[in-house]
Amino acid sequence: MKKLITLLMIAVAGVAFKPADSGYKVGDTATDFKLKNVNGKTVSLADYKAAKGYIVVFTCNHCPYAKAYESRIMALDEEYAPKGYPVIAISPNDPVAEPTDSFENMQKLAKQKGYTFPYLIDETQDITRAYGAKATPHVYVLQKTPAGNVVKYIGAIDNDTENANPAKVKYVENAVNALLIGKQPEISSTKAIGCGIKWKKNA
């Protein structure tokens, strides 16, 4: 009996603490969430009744690559929120591991830069794990359908982190533009160098 209980405990622990190396693939239905915004209120995807979809961006304060993309993330919201694809920014990092990413610092940055989109903290890191975000910045473009929010694009904002190439390929813009005219994104998955997520210790 004791053996059985031990085995069971190991099994449960195995499930509960399984490392998040899976996450969503294009075509999966993404879970909604209820996360705390920098204004103190909680935000869910379902709050956006009129949205056609969402540009979910895992980003943060500290990462130089997230900083490099900050103005482009702001521009995405400016361009696509009126068209039905608002930006929802989520900071995935554990503030203990990276104090620059504390809720207070997130509030300061959002205020200072005048973010027009929510900047949410994933305190349990459950949403980050569920989505399978590995780095910042990391984008998930979701399309609202009767069956739920379907993942249509995963990856980088564009192929030019340094913002030096005028001929850059704007992956997220292209994906959303395609969805807006009833098409599928031509490129649905990309990779880019980013800052690893700061996971909670012993999580």
Add this chain to the structure above:
Amino acid sequence: MFAKRIILPVLALICYSVAGVAQVKKISLPQLQKRISNRDTVYVVNFWATWCKPCVAELPNFEKLQATYKSKPLKVLLVSMDFESKYPAVKAFAAKHQFKSEVLLVTRKSDQELIDGIDKEWSGALPGTLIVNAKKGIRKFEEREFTYEELNKLYQTNK
């Protein structure tokens, strides 16, 4: 503006003179692949960047590994993922830290091509470490940070 014009070149000059014999070579992905396919050596290839705090924090562990097994067929390569335009900064950084391991700056057409070329499972998050033992057909990529003990274990189990 005027002060900036003066200060920047002077700073650059100081960096360069400190850098002195900074040995950071540029390497392309095919060159890197060829290099680590050498069957006589075990390669521990760390992907880092000057701007990546956890990367910089773990670099001494890689240095220690190389120093510990100096007489073994182990080669630690510290491959910078900084932009090519940051080559001078990477050289200055390497000189400042006086790395004993070989430091390289990888040139690439796109991040994606490089990331997939190193390992399909790599998301692109830094730091990441590749261990290659061509003689035994081992090639493993780990997308995480390493303590020295973990690194030593990685080497011991794959050498």
